[in-house]
Amino acid sequence: MEINLSKESLTILEALSSDTRINIIHSLSEKDKNIKDLSNELFMSSAIVSRHIKKLEEAKLIKSYRIPGKFGSQKMCALAIEKLYITFPSVIYPKFSKHTQTIQLGHYTNYKVTPTCGLSTRNKVIGIPDDTMYFMDPERVKAEIIWFTSGFVEYKIPNLLKYNEKPEVLELSFEISSEFPGSNDNWPSDITFYVNDMEVGTWTVPGNYSDVRGKLTPNWWPDTNSQYGLLKNLRINSTQTNMDGELISNTTINDIDFSENLITFRFEVKDSAKNVGGLTIYGKSFGNYPQDIDCTLYYSQSLNDSNHEKEKSPKK
Structure with missing residues (x-):
């Protein structure tokens, strides 16, 4: 993905302005994971991790899909892109x-x-x-x-x-x-x-x-x-x-x-x-x-x- 320094790119830049969201990206680079897996890794509640995931999804940096689980389906998170380029003026x-x-x-x-x-x-x-x-x-x-x-x-x-x-x-x-x-x-x-x-x-x-x-x-x-x-x-x-x-x-x-x-x-x-x-x-x-x-x-x-x-x- 390539972006430039404009108002349209603020969602992506804001999504990357968090240590927690950066850690989530690093974790998902290893393999796809669900909210519970990420919560355990980050020592955070599922509700907080879900809010960070939503920010990354809105920025189109990660994507989600569902798979069958023991008690219905579960949400899995994955990286949506491999590289991000920023073009300066x-x-x-x-x-x-x-x-x-x-x-x-x-x-x-x-x-x-x-x-x-x-x-x-x-x-x-x-x-x-x-x-x-x-x-x-x-x-x-x-x-x-x-x-x-x-x-x-x-x-x-x-x-x-x-x-x-x-x-x-x-x-x-x-x-x-x-x-x-x-x-x-x-x-x-x-x-x-x-x-x-x-x-x-x-x-x-x-x-x-x-x-x-x-x-x-x-x-x-x-x-x-x-x-x-x-x-x-x-x-x-x-x-x-x-x-x-x-x-x-x-x-x-x-x-x-x-x-x-x-x-x-x-x-x-x-x-x-x-x-x-x-x-x-x-x-x-x-x-x-x-x-x-x-x-x-x-x-x-x-x-x-x-x-x-x-x-x-x-x-x-």
Whole structure:
């Protein structure tokens, strides 16, 4: 499960703000238990434990079911999720100006993928899953989810920098998971990122998620398929490349050539990677976030703009 810091997440955050409820979660990680088992472990009355269980159920962190007992049925408690991710607000760079562009998921300009693979619009799967030729189907520009086991997809956007604008920070925001036939929360995959043919870093996505339905995932999409990914922010600045603040390489913005009139981005799962677990990219109609791939290029302006303008002006 993934949440962000918002009012909608308060139920979950409040449920985790108790030593007793944390102990209940640890206990249920060993095996499913009933209220009496938990009461004995925690040295608390069943009534008090039941109140804590209700809080955790409301937060959808645990689930309950009934089984036959000696005197009727008994309520059993179990963990509802295996992992919880919290996304913090994006970093803002107020001293810089910025160019922001959105890359639609199906508008890749180059690709090479291996099965399992496929792509889908909001309303239907494009072509036949695991047949790579459909990655060139005309309908692929409408794709809202793309998945493959190894290989890459590559995108190009205009380079909007002017002669007096110096790139300072490049940020890419996207929702991704690994790829598994069906779904597997514990299925790591090493994703390598390129900008203008420069390898900027590799980050390992932990899994492919279907423990709950994606908030935006269409109703016709099967419950057992990938439901959502993790919203990640790849940032390249003057000192390093990081993923949500975590260092992934020492590549800097100054190592990247921005002299061409296009900027190229590539998402790749290398055949030689330690974890070849595939890649799923979610667009604005799948997963938990209503976006495709957002690109923001922060820049500073030269202090000699006026002089430069004079130099460029034709002589009389």
